[in-house]
Amino acid sequence: MTWVLIIAILEATLTITSLYLLIKDGSKPERIWAWILVIVFIPFIGALLFFFFGINLRRQKMFDLKKEIDYAQFEKFVIKYSTEAEQSISKRHDVTSSYIHLIRLLTRVNSSIISFNNKVRILNDGPETFKAIFESCEKAERYIHLQYYIFIDGELADRFERLFERKIKEGVEVRLIYDAVGSWDLSNKMINRFSEIGVKIFPFMPVRFGRLARVNYRSHRKILIVDGLVGFTGGINVDDKYIKDDEQLGHWSDTHLKIEGMSVNFLHFVFLSDWLFVTRENLIKPEMFKLMDLIGDIPVQIVSSGPDTDYPNILQQYLYILYQAKKYVYIVNPYLIPDTTLSMAIKTVALSGIDVRIIVPRNSESVMIHWAVKSFFSRFLMAGVKIYLFQEGFIHSKVIISDDSVCSIGTANLDVRSLEQNFEVNALIYSKEETINMKKQFSVFQKGSKQLTLEAHKARPNIDRVKEKLARLSSPLM
DSSP: OOHHHHHHHHHHHHHHHHHHHHHHHOOOHHHHHHHHHHHHHSTTHHHHHHHHHTOOOTTSHHHHHHHHHHHHHHHHHHHHHHHHHHHHHHHOOSGGGGGHHHHHHHHHHHOOOOBOSEEEEEEESHHHHHHHHHHHHHTOSSEEEEEESOBOSSHHHHHHHHHHHHHHHTTOEEEEEEETTTTTTOOHHHHHHHHHHTOEEEEESOOOTTOGGGGGSOBOOOEEEETTTEEEEESOOBOGGGTSOBTTTBSEEOEEEEEEETHHHHHHHHHHHHHHHHHOOOOOOGGGOOOOOOOOOOOEEEEEESTTSSSOHHHHHHHHHHHHOSSEEEEEOSOEEOOHHHHHHHHHHHHTTOEEEEEEESSOSOHHHHHHHHTTHHHHHHHTOEEEEEOSSEEOOOEEEETTTEEEEESOOEEHIIIIISBEEEEEEEOHHHHHHHHHHHHHHHHTEEEEOHHHHHTSOHHHHHHHHHHHHTGGGO
């Protein structure tokens, strides 16, 4: 048997197998057809790409088991507190009553219980965020729990190492989950140094031969918990580009959130759930959750989503905020590659007369993503959406705010990967004061941006239109 024949048989086997798995998956038709085009028109390589990035793990038992274990452990805490939360809403005279159906929706599909005993602080950019993070970690007495999509070598990692070593000597436990793909540049030397000083460090879903589909299902979450009292989440990773200008894109702007109060329990549960999944060590125990004294009065709801959830919870959150809007919806997101449902919602709300504004970066890390994002501009602009291109470096924030009533700060992008495939987490804040604070920051971002008009967009070169159309074909895969 010649090598040519062997390769031909292997190619045919891969192609047939991938087409079978794709059709059996039964996901969205546009996704299926996009992959069929890749598999058929890029022989062998297309099938390999499908095995790396296309296999749908959402229905697999590994995630079903995770879900069953998580909620069995957390059920008592959820049942006890959800009843109290529902009763509290009826007694309040604030924006929560306007979003009661969203609150109930997220409670039912995600056990995302709203809590009122919270204080929040919106953090803008890396220096402010890491100052707050290190100050909180210095006060740790019991544990520091961290989970990051990107945690890589550099000045920040070295600062964490020195902090961890000092706190572990004081008796503080440190647990760290890093995503195996996002933190690909985290060196074995750094991992070993963390282990040697006593950090319990584990990768999320390491990619090995035979498990190539895991490349496609990543933990995009950024979570830090200190003693169950303070929590952080948002868009900022442990990467020096947040404290130093990026060589390619310049200043890296982002938004993070510090939470104190009852909602830290629910953010902590997301971490502990993933820790159980990664290590099989069950820390989801009553002593990990605290019924705290009065800290603040900000209503917060933690929303998580991923292949282990029955519904696309964060997508549902975005859709509800859009359709509930009476005056405006302002969005900041670097990866605007929405699916059909979200794209239609954005256009429908804008066409109805709601002020819809979206800030995206002028440039992107990826050429393909850059043109895929631009491929949505024409239809959005024609529907009345105001699009602003951020000029002062790269903007990485994942923020949505509406009607001076509700704002969401978290990790989820507006693309298929975040809303259907990745593990994500957002914090929903039902507060006029904090929404207006975030609106002020949106104005800062808007001043650093240039509005794109429909006329200017129509005048773009024909070659740009071709690039957009080609990138748009692959958007269901992103």
